[in-house]
Each structure stands twice: as structure tokens, then as C-alpha cells.
Amino acid sequence: MDYVVIAYLYLAILLYLLLGGADFGAGIIELFTSRHNRRVTHETLYQAIGPIWEANHMWLIIAIVILFVGFPRIYSVMSVSLHIPLLLLLLGIIARGTAFVFRHYDAVHDRMQSVYATIFVYSSLVTPLFIGIIAGSALAGYVDPAAPDFLSAYVWSWLHWFGVAVGVFTVALCGYLASVYTIGEATTEADRLRFIRKTRLLIVVAFAAGALVFVAARYEGLPLARWIFGNLVGLTAIGLATISLGLLWYVLARGLTWLPRVLAGFQVTMILLAVGYAHFPSFIRLRNGPHLSLLEQLAPARTIEALGWALLLGSLFILPALGYLYYSFQHVSRPPSPEPEAALPGARTL
Amino acid sequence: MDDFLAARSQMALSLGFHIIFSCIGMVMPFFMAVAHYFWLRTQDITYKNVTRAWSKGVAIFFATGAVSGTVLSFELGLLWPRFMEHAGPIFGMPFSLEGTAFFIEAIALGFFLYGWDRFNPWFHWFTGVVVGISGLASGILVVAANAWMNSPAGFDYVNGQYLNIDPIAAMFNDAWLSQALHMTLAAFAATGFAVAGVHALMLRRGRNTGFHTRAFRIAAAFGAVAALLQPLSGDFSAKDVARRQPAKLAAMEAHFHTEKRAALVLGGLPNEDKQRVDYAIKIPGMLSFLAHGNFEQEVTGLDRIAPQNRPPVVVPHLAFQIMVGLGTLMMGIAAVYFLALWRKKQWLTSRWLLGLFVAATPAGFIAVEAGWTVTEVGRQPWIINGVMRTADAVTPMPGIAYSFYLFTAVYLSLSLVVVFLLYRQIRMVPQLYDVPAGTPEAAHA
Ligand code: HDD
Ligand code: HEM
Ligand code: HEM
Numbered sequence: 001m002d003y004v005v006i007a008y009l010y011l012a013i014l015l016y017l018l019l020g021g022a023d024f025g026a027g028i029i030e031l032f033t034s035r036h037n038r039r040v041t042h043e044t045l046y047q048a049i050g051p052i053w054e055a056n057h058m059w060l061i062i063a064i065v066i067l068f069v070g071f072p073r074i075y076s077v078m079s080v081s082l083h084i085p086l087l088l089l090l091l092g093i094i095a096r097g098t099a100f101v102f103r104h105y106d107a108v109h110d111r112m113q114s115v116y117a118t119i120f121v122y123s124s125l126v127t128p129l130f131i132g133i134i135a136g137s138a139l140a141g142y143v144d145p146a147a148p149d150f151l152s153a154y155v156w157s158w159l160h161w162f163g164v165a166v167g168v169f170t171v172a173l174c175g176y177l178a179s180v181y182t183i184g185e186a187t188t189e190a191d192r193l194r195f196i197r198k199t200r201l202l203i204v205v206a207f208a209a210g211a212l213v214f215v216a217a218r219y220e221g222l223p224l225a226r227w228i229f230g231n232l233v234g235l236t237a238i239g240l241a242t243i244s245l246g247l248l249w250y251v252l253a254r255g256l257t258w259l260p261r262v263l264a265g266f267q268v269t270m271i272l273l274a275v276g277y278a279h280f281p282s283f284i285r286l287r288n289g290p291h292l293s294l295l296e297q298l299a300p301a302r303t304i305e306a307l308g309w310a311l312l313l314g315s316l317f318i319l320p321a322l323g324y325l326y327y328s329f330q331h332v333s334r335p336p337s338p339e340p341e342a343a344l345p346g347a348r349t350l
Numbered sequence: 351m352d353d354f355l356a357a358r359s360q361m362a363l364s365l366g367f368h369i370i371f372s373c374i375g376m377v378m379p380f381f382m383a384v385a386h387y388f389w390l391r392t393q394d395i396t397y398k399n400v401t402r403a404w405s406k407g408v409a410i411f412f413a414t415g416a417v418s419g420t421v422l423s424f425e426l427g428l429l430w431p432r433f434m435e436h437a438g439p440i441f442g443m444p445f446s447l448e449g450t451a452f453f454i455e456a457i458a459l460g461f462f463l464y465g466w467d468r469f470n471p472w473f474h475w476f477t478g479v480v481v482g483i484s485g486l487a488s489g490i491l492v493v494a495a496n497a498w499m500n501s502p503a504g505f506d507y508v509n510g511q512y513l514n515i516d517p518i519a520a521m522f523n524d525a526w527l528s529q530a531l532h533m534t535l536a537a538f539a540a541t542g543f544a545v546a547g548v549h550a551l552m553l554r555r556g557r558n559t560g561f562h563t564r565a566f567r568i569a570a571a572f573g574a575v576a577a578l579l580q581p582l583s584g585d586f587s588a589k590d591v592a593r594r595q596p597a598k599l600a601a602m603e604a605h606f607h608t609e610k611r612a613a614l615v616l617g618g619l620p621n622e623d624k625q626r627v628d629y630a631i632k633i634p635g636m637l638s639f640l641a642h643g644n645f646e647q648e649v650t651g652l653d654r655i656a657p658q659n660r661p662p663v664v665v666p667h668l669a670f671q672i673m674v675g676l677g678t679l680m681m682g683i684a685a686v687y688f689l690a691l692w693r694k695k696q697w698l699t700s701r702w703l704l705g706l707f708v709a710a711t712p713a714g715f716i717a718v719e720a721g722w723t724v725t726e727v728g729r730q731p732w733i734i735n736g737v738m739r740t741a742d743a744v745t746p747m748p749g750i751a752y753s754f755y756l757f758t759a760v761y762l763s764l765s766l767v768v769v770f771l772l773y774r775q776i777r778m779v780p781q782l783y784d785v786p787a788g789t790p791e792a793a794h795a
Contacts, residue, residue, distance in 0.1 A: 051461070051465075054459060057416070058452060068427060068434050069438050069439060069445060070442075072436070072439055075434060077431075079745070080746060086424055090420070093421070097413050097414075097420075098414055098764060098767070105409045106771055150748065299438070299442075303439040303517050307446050307517075310443070314447070317453075321457045322457055325457050329464065
């Protein structure tokens, strides 16, 4: 059961990055879209994402529950040492989730819409930035439960160039995932071409951000290249990711819906695999060498047994239902408008 | 503000905020399912409009409930890392099942909110019911986790070590049943009265009578049934508390001295220094009866509890009085309502009956907050009753006060926005749903 629970932990993190990430990306793209095209971009994305956004974010909760039930010490060390970025992450999650729903369910469409939109796009940027910073901090080795002073215990644990670089990279990946996703949802040829251009641009940005991670790692003295490329699995994974990126570039303009999405998802999976494999079973590197290892920090056997069964049985219900949800709401580019729109007399409709 | 107090306040604030949204998230799907059922059965368009109008309000509440819940699952660690390090593996079972329940709920919600005119109508209806059932299940599960804090089970505590962990036994602890039952009823009573109150207000103003009458009847029926049952389940809870947490019972009843034929203290202001209650009404023997079902039996007072283990008295006592007072009031209104349905039809449209419901709009939610205050403050100084002190569980990070101020500001502004949005929804009802019954779907896109 130990490995079942660990597999689910990684699965939840991966799916959160893919699905929740695309969701954050939607806001990021909106932020970097000219005023003129914003409305189309926003509508295309939200017709697609509206029905599924809550489900996409459940993966974060699953990952957290697995951590605190199955690996309580890891959860508690993270909660203490990374308190501040976690707090900022939470503020981002609150702002984003509520702004998303408010803008759609406000009965009156008036100037408030632009307030919600502003909150939404900026929190879509900040939230994955902190997810990346937290992930980077798990690898960077500045987390120190025995730190003597406030700054090294609670600030330098996460505020370092490597963390920031991973944060920026995460933001770029989210934008990239979302833009690949949108291509298949475009309703007019002009929009489709615009989304394709955007995707190409984001591929370049993600590449640059990825390079930045290596530069930052070097600067912080982390042998990132050796970790990732120093073993066959990492090397293969990154190789496959690169090949599929070339393939993606090639098929982008072909008017396909699913192949680009699958390829983009595959690339992110491979990146996570390469990093995860290099570190397994370590989950958090502590200052001066020691690790919090997933295999050593497991909860007692009875708990892991129960947790494993709960996850297995839960997936029996969840996965088919989730699959049917995605299936039902794909290609909803021109749905019957989900809610009758209305404006108060005199209110300005955006 | 010192960090420990700030951490407790932040926890209380977050939970107190979340519980409102989770009650609505658990209960409104059932109201919608009933209205939706009537629409599918009778093809009375007003029922469809009621369902849709509710579902828009509920979408707002759901999102706020989901984000505040996500915050809570992090906050348990951010504020109480020492607690979670030991408790996580023991009381984690309900949380891991709850994950499944939430997931199903989120999926079904996607189908329900966006599924109008896309699916077979009964499948669509069914997804709404699934939202309700999975919401209810998650509520019950998370209460089981809280019950474990009141009545720890499923492990042996030996020399500071937590051994022989059995997560299933921990989930079905002694307090689980009474708390889950009482909480579920509370959610129905509170949401039912709140929703009925809003529609009653509109009826008193004579607006969209057809729409608001149907909505009012559904909400009032659920709320009234739950409000009638609530005191019974409260009595069951009180007997349970007397057995498993005598210190909490003594605090909420302001019962300072152990005695036989113990008196029930109604109202009053407990004076912890002087160990007495001023300005109270006392009913001899009643406490013994309520706690143990027997007018003579001895009831443990705070004097039997070691001073360092005594909970505060004033807050739990006052909160308990508020809950029971409001519970009695709601039970009374419910009884009048059933009398009206059964014998006095003319009351149903009278201004005074609607006025009662309008007045009781916030009663259930105030009772919910009060009840949780009793449960949580009455457990102090323990975070795990008798095993771990709250003070030993708190995070070592200094400066929690700032995070508390921050969250206060965030939750305050969120509440304001939610109220504002709700107000707008209600104001839009005439424009969106004002169709004479019978005209084909003029009002919907
Ligand atoms: C609509 C809300 C509502 C109403 C009308 C009542 N309660 Fe309540 N009560 C709650 C909502 C609530 C609650 C917020 O849901 C609590 C907190 C913890 C729990 O399980 O339920 C609670 C807790 C709670 C507890 C503590 C349980 C524990 O710590 O395990 C007792 C003894 C009572 N209640 C008793 C009563 C009585 C005798 C009532 C008589 C009218 C009553 N309640 C009405
Ligand atoms: C008695 C207390 C509680 C009850 C009755 C309750 C019930 C609920 C319900 C019914 C929902 C789903 C409805 C909605 O989204 O609005 C919900 C959401 C949530 N709750 Fe709570 N909850 C309680 C306390 C907690 C606590 C202590 C935690 C965390 C440790 C928590 C974590 C969550 C999470 C993560 C969600 C979001 C799930 C989603 O996205 O649908 N809840 N809660
Ligand atoms: C949603 C309804 C709930 C409300 C309104 C509520 C309210 C409160 C309050 C007022 C406190 C502060 C007590 C004090 O320090 O004097 C508190 C503490 C706490 N509650 Fe609850 N609670 C709820 C449900 C839960 C649930 C379901 C859990 C866990 C599963 C939980 C876990 C905690 C923890 C860990 C603390 C901090 C430690 C402590 O003060 O004992 N609560 N809560």
C-alpha cells in the first residue's frame, strides 16, 4: 500500500498541475491579451472551463489530505517553514476562485465586472507563482526546522533565486497549457490563428523560463543538470518531452483538437517525472543535506492501509464520473448561453 | 495580540465563516431538487424559475465554500502543526473519504449548473440530488473528525507516544453520532429558515407572489421539520456531553459545584472568580434530568476538574443559552407553521406569520455559530480532549497576529461582496422570472 499512496500523491500533484494549471493559465492568457481581443478570449476559455473548474482544483485538496494523513511530518514541516508562501498561495486561491464565480454569476453586468476581471487575472498569475516557489523550495535545501532566527527559518527557506525561477517557469507552463487547450475551442478561423500564434509565443517563453531555472540552480549551487540528466530515466523523459514539443510545433496549425493537448500534457508529465525520479524518495531537502523521505515519513501501517483503500475505492467513483464530465462538456464553444444575461435598466453592459 | 490567541481567533474566524457556506452547500441542493422535481412533474414554469434562481445564488455560495474549505485544510497545518503531526494519521480517515465526497460533489455540480437543456431532464435532476447527498456526506465526515477531538479514540497514548493507531475506530468515536445528527439537522434548520425568511420578506412586499410563494413553501417545510427535531437531538447531544466531557457540560451550564438534584441555570452571568451565576433563573433537579435522565443524579461540577484543565465558563454558557433560546423559538415558529398548514390555511398568507419568518431569518445561523462556540471553547484547554493541549499544538512561527488581521479583512470583504451579489440576484427576480404562469419559456434563454 505504501507505493499506492505515494503514486496517488504524485498523481494528484500532476493532475493539479495539468488541469488546475490550465485553469490558472486561462487567467494568465487573459492578462496578456490586448484589450481588443479580451472578450473573445475570455468567453472562449470560460465556456470550456466553467463546468469543470471546481473539479480541477479538487486535486490540490486530495494532495494535501494525502500529505497530512499519510506523511504527517512532511506536512507539518512544510506548514511551519513555508508558512508565508503557503499563506500567499491561499490568498491567491481565495481571490481567484471567488472572482471567477462572481464575474459569472453576478446578476447585473456593470462596472463590477472589470473589478472581478482584474482580481481574477492577477491572482491567476500570483497563485501558480507561489506554487512554483513552494515546489522549488522543496528541492532547494534551505528548509531548516532547526533554524535559529526568524529570517532563516521562515523567509530564506523559500525566498531564493531558484524558487523564484521555478515559480516563473510554473507560470509559463500554465499559460502554455491553457493556450494549447484553447486552440481546440476557438469558434472562428481568425481566433484559431490568434491562439496558435499565442501558443508559439508561449512555447518560447516556457523554454526561456526553463533555461532560467537552470541558471538559477547554478547560481544557488544546485547540481540540477546532474540530477535530471545524470540518470537514464530523466534523460529519456526530457528527450521525449523535447521530441513531442517539436511534434507539437509541427501539428499546431493542422486544426487538430486532441493531439496538441495530449502532447502538451505529456511534456509536463515528463518534466515532473524527470524531477520526481531524480529526487525520489526525497520529498523535501533540508538544509545541510538530510531529506524528508516519503518512504521514511510514512504514517503507521494501519493508516496507510486505510488511506490506500479509500483512494482506490474513491477513484472507482471519481474517475468515470470525471471522464464523463470532460466528455460531456468538450467542444461547448457555442453552448446555449449558460444563464440568461440581464442588465438593470441604466446599468452599463460590458 | 499574542500569537496563541491570534491563532485561535484565526481558526475560529475561518471555521465560523466556512460553516455558513457549507450549510448552504449541503442543504440548498435538496431544496433545488424538490423545486426541480415539481417543474419536471407539473411543467409549471415558475418551479423551473425558482430552481434556476436558487442555483445561481448557490453557485456563489459553493465557490466561497470551496475556497474557504481549501484554506482550512492548509490552516490546520499552518496554525496547529504539532497537532496535525500526531492527529493526521489518526483522524485522517474521514478526511480521506471526504476528499471523494467533495470530488463527486464538484463533478455533479458541474453537470447540474451547466447541464440545463443538455441532458436528459431526469439525469440532470439526478445530478442535483447527487450534489446534495455528497455534500451531506462530506459534512458528516468532517464532523466525525471534529468529534474525535472531543472524544479521542482509535489509539493508545503511552508516554507521549501515539500507538496502535486504528483509523476506523477513530472515525466512529463516541461523539460522532450525536454531533453528526445535530449538525445535519442544524444545517437544514438554519438554511431553511434563512431562505424562507428572504422569500417571506418579498411576499410581504407583494412582489412576484407566485415565485416567492413556491420558494417559501419548500424552504419553510424543510426548515420547520428540522427545527422540530433539533431540540430532541440537542438533548441527545447534551446527555452525550455529560458522559464524555463533564467539564464541557459544567461550563456550558455554568455548573460550578458538584451536586445531586442539580439545578438548571437559565440565563444569568457566570462569575468565574466567585464561582456563582448572577441574575439567573434556577430550576432545581432539571439539570440532573437533562444530563442523566433522572432528577436526583449527581452532576459533576467544575470543582471536580483540576484548575489547569477547566474550560472558560462565560463564553460557553452564554453561547449555549443563545443556541437553546433560538432553538426553542424556531421550534415554536415551526409548530405554528404546521398548525397553519394543517388547520388554519388562512394564516399561511397572513402578514404576521410571514413576519415571524422574516424575523427568524438569521436565527438558525446564529444558533449554528453559538453551538460551535459551545463545542470548541468548551473543549479548552484541550485540542485533543485529555491528550494534547491547544497551547502545545500551536505553530512556533511568530507574527500570527498579522495573518489574523489579514484573514479578518479578507473574510469581511468577501462577506460584503456575497451579500451584495445576493441582493442583486434577488433584485433581478422580477426582470428574469416575471412571466405569467403558462406562457412558454419566455423568461429563459
Ligand atoms: C440551527 C442550529 C441549532 C439549534 C436550533 C440548536 N443547536 Fe445545538 N448545536 C448546533 C446547532 C444548533 C451546532 C452548531 O450544529 C452544534 C455544534 C457542534 C455540533 O455537533 O452541533 C451544536 C452543539 C450542541 C451541543 C454540544 C455538542 C457537543 O459538544 O458534542 C449541545 C449539548 C447542544 N447543541 C444542545 C442543543 C439543544 C438542547 C438545543 C435545543 C433547542 C439545540 N442544541 C439547538
Ligand atoms: C463542521 C464543520 C464543517 C462542515 C459541516 C463542512 C461541510 C462542508 C461542505 C458541505 C462542503 C461542500 C459545500 C461547499 O463547497 O460549499 C465543504 C467544503 C469544503 N470543506 Fe468543509 N466543512 C466543515 C469544516 C471543514 C474543515 C475543518 C475543513 C478542513 C480541514 C474543511 C474542508 C473543506 C474543503 C477543502 C472544502 C472544499 C470542497 C469543494 O471544493 O467542494 N471543512 N465543507
Ligand atoms: C465549522 C464549524 C466549526 C466552528 C464554527 C468551530 C469553531 C471553533 C472555535 C470558536 C475555535 C476556538 C476555540 C478556542 O480556542 O477557544 C475552534 C478551534 C479549533 N477547531 Fe473548531 N469549529 C468548527 C469545526 C471544526 C472542525 C470540523 C474541526 C476539525 C476537524 C475543527 C478543528 C479545530 C481546531 C484544530 C481548533 C484549534 C484548537 C482549539 O482551539 O482547540 N473545528 N473552532
